Ligand SMILES: Nc1nc2c(c(=O)[nH]1)N[C@H]1C(S)=C(S)[C@@H](COP(=O)(O)OP(=O)(O)OC[C@H]3O[C@@H](n4cnc5c(=O)[nH]c(N)nc54)[C@H](O)[C@@H]3O)O[C@H]1N2
């Protein structure tokens with residue numbers, strides 16, 4: 027493989043490595059965030075947008091799925107929210123001349139950063155078969171073309187319809203309806219690469235794949251364990267909630283291979299004390315775990331909980347809860363008794379004192395919340411790890427009581443809502459039955475393809491049409507070279523997008539780009555201005571209203587695109603009122619209220635200030651909708667990564683100035699990186715052991731049986747206090763190191779957080 031094939035623009039001559047920061051957010055961060063906005067958008071548009079983010083009549087910030095507090099600050103956003111808004115609301119647009127001036131071959135050499143910086147997409151464009159350029163096309167011709175190709179397929183299953191998690195509820199519902207009426211369940215989404223392991227583990231154990239807490243529970247917790255998550259960068263407003271919890275007396279423990287800035291210290295920009303001084307130390311305890319060691323840690327803590335109960339019977343376990351609501355305790359007790367401390371120490375890299383401390387804190391706390399994100403979900407053993415996390419909570423009845431619970435922190439701002447609306451390749455029959463009752467057609471029942479299966483389907487030649495509602499599929503999925511080769515095998519690829527990215531330049535024979543409105547923009551339809559809605563990490567649904575005029579005339583909303591495509595493609599005899607949907611989104615909401623539980627009064631509830639919270643069995647009434655009707659305490663064989671001699675465990679993660687595959691700048695301020703992304707963070711003791719030095723240039727090799735090494739060439743080694751034996755590099759560049767077959771057991775999520783690598787000095 028040619029090393030720059032899939033990582034264009036990866037040369038950073040001005041790379042600087044400075045000191046990492048111990049604190050996060052604070053006033054410098056907010057100032058940082060306003061600079062680019064004011065420069066690009068001017069002070070008036072900036073003020074208009076920044077005062078509308080996450081406000082009651084404003085728009086929902088698209089930077090993450092962190093919930094809004096009941097009481098909102100005037101500026102209810104973070105530095106990274108401001109970056110996301112500026113990135114979308116830029117007045118810069120891609121001119122028509124761009125398409126004639128830039129061939130696809132030329133664009134293949136551009137970085138994600140460069141592509142994103144070209145501005146907003148404003149006209150539909152088409153790349154004909156055999157051509158090396160996109161050229162403008164009318165909306166009607168574009169829809170007619172896609173309809174023609176879809177209806178020409180031998181089977182609807184020869185098309186796949188991807189969704190990225192920014193898509194709002196109403197759009198998602200209309201989109202899955204179109205796809206199922208067309209006849210397939212091939213609905214891969216970004217969640218397959220993200221929190222799928224959470225959905226799988228929680229559905230099996232507690233009967234719902236979502237958080238069991240409400241926002242207010244943070245303020246009531248005695249202990250909060252933050253595992254595998256970097257809130258200072260990815261969910262900055264969570265730090266405010268953690269700070270409040272601390273003020274109320276909570277103890278906070280961070281479990282992470284990296285000492286992430288926000289977890290260590292936080293300066294709250296909303297309060298005077300946050301402006302001066304050193305800020306609040308957030309984590310009381312930091313357990314610097316080895317990558318992939320969480321399953322062992324959770325089992326070890328559960329074992330200690332059971333031992334504490336044996337030492338003082340009746341005082342540690344929540345016996346009433348366990349007897350009434352759970353199954354499986356005895357088998358678990360037997361299994362966990364065999365857990366051996368030596369294996370745990372090896373797997374976690376922690377000391378016995380660390381583990382005893384966490385167990386002691388947990389046994390003493392009556393209300394514990396555990397939060398997590400990608401550090402736990404993107405592991406080979408992710409599903410088993412998360413089942414162990416649930417067991418630990420169940421032992422002391424920490425589900426369905428105030429201040430306690432399991433709290434996956436979602437990534438994309440509506441990734442959770444998209445699932446609620448039916449974006450899933452394996453929606454259960456009760457949803458499909460409801461769809462059938464409401465619309466009178468037979469939805470397909472066979473499960474469709476998830477994200478990795480879609481790439482495999484493309485590789486086998488089983489998929490001809492790939493359609494993406496947002497996102498950057500080839501940029502985000504693992505095994506970049508294989509994914510790109512597969513995508514090139516499609517007959518037609520279609521991207522509905524706000525900005526250019528890699529997925530627009532790696533196309534099928536024929537390709538289309540359909541530009542769309544962003545969340546910040548006013549969405550005017552026949553029925554007047556429309557609003558949309560989203561669901562956050564704690565199952566609260568609220569409206570999002572565009573604020574500024576669209577960046578260009580002629581842009582269609584995502585809803586309009588779905589509705590017009592559906593009208594062009596589907597038999598009108600189906601009788602679905604696509605025209606009505608497009609004119610007035612209340613019509614879509616009315617249908618949702620008949621299909622999706624919890625949305626019965628959707629049109630009223632969504633208009634209430636602050637929206638509404640969806641029902642949640644475990645949280646509301648300790649009801650567990652598993653096949654047994656009980657929460658399941660499971661038995662899982664401990665799995666952990668063996669690290670061969672001379673190798674490191676590499677995780678791929680986000681810098682502070684990126685949103686997934688969107689690169690805002692080449693800096694990662696909290697980690698001390700400037701003007702470059704070609705860095706690999708390694709513990710100084712490991713460097714010494716490997717005979718490497720800080721600043722040295724290396725090739726990162728990932729080794730897989732029966733295939734040549736995968737190589738990420740010419741990276742700068744950065745000596746960094748990560749856990750021993752671990753390393754880190756930025757996603758998406760490092761996707762080349764992860765083969766498709768490296769996926770989590772049970773959820774098929776790419777193992778992005780644990781790649782065994784060898785660092786080879788450049789000569
Ligand atoms: N600004 C910004 N905000 C975002 C995003 C963004 O790219 N930029 N992305 C959004 C999306 S889609 C998502 S899913 C979320 C992602 O939010 P995060 O999950 O916080 O994102 P990552 O950068 O992948 O960070 C993973 C964290 O897990 C730790 N980790 C890695 N391996 C292990 C392990 O084995 N055990 C433990 N305990 N920890 C480990 C890493 O050190 C790191 O701190 O953020 C969302 N918000």
Ligand SMILES: Nc1nc2c(c(=O)[nH]1)N[C@H]1C(S)=C(S)[C@@H](COP(=O)(O)OP(=O)(O)OC[C@H]3O[C@@H](n4cnc5c(=O)[nH]c(N)nc54)[C@H](O)[C@@H]3O)O[C@H]1N2
Nearest residue numbers: 190216220496497498502522523525527678686687757778
């Ligand atoms: N190695 C590695 N790989 C990973 C991860 C990792 O940690 N490591 N993380 C995984 C995770 S958690 C996720 S969620 C996926 C992300 O996968 P995706 O969701 O597919 O990727 P994004 O980079 O978020 O998509 C960005 C693109 O979305 C489009 N866009 C932005 N706003 C809108 C909008 O309002 N409407 C429409 N239609 N388009 C819009 C823009 O064109 C932009 O270029 O990546 C996964 N891949």
Ligand SMILES: [Mo]
Nearest residue numbers: 220221437438
């Ligand atoms: Mo994500």
